[in-house]
Amino acid sequence: MGETMTTQASEGLGKFAAAMAKAQGDMGSALKSSRNPHFKSMFADLASVVDAVRGPCLPTVSPLCRCPPQTATRSASRHA
Numbered sequence: 001m002g003e004t005m006t007t008q009a010s011e012g013l014g015k016f017a018a019a020m021a022k023a024q025g026d027m028g029s030a031l032k033s034s035r036n037p038h039f040k041s042m043f044a045d046l047a048s049v050v051d052a053v054r055g056p057c058l059p060t061v062s063p064l065c066r067c068p069p070q071t072a073t074r075s076a077s078r079h080a
Helices: 013-026 046-060 072-079
Strands: 034-036 041-043
Touching: 013 046
Parallel strands: none
Antiparallel strands: 034 041
16 A cells, blocks of 8 residues: 555657657548447447558657567566
């Protein structure tokens, strides 16, 4: 209960935030092309959302995102 939580951010967070802001400005709305029969409404399915996001994000955001490498220790701790 008495633990304090610290947050770490990479030095590139400012670049990532700027790229996300640019991508968000370039994004259009996802098309509401699927129907929910229960509520008699239309909604944007995952494919529509991905289509709306992919174009603007690829040139600016994707190169800035890197996943940490998988290590045996890290994998083992997840499944323990």
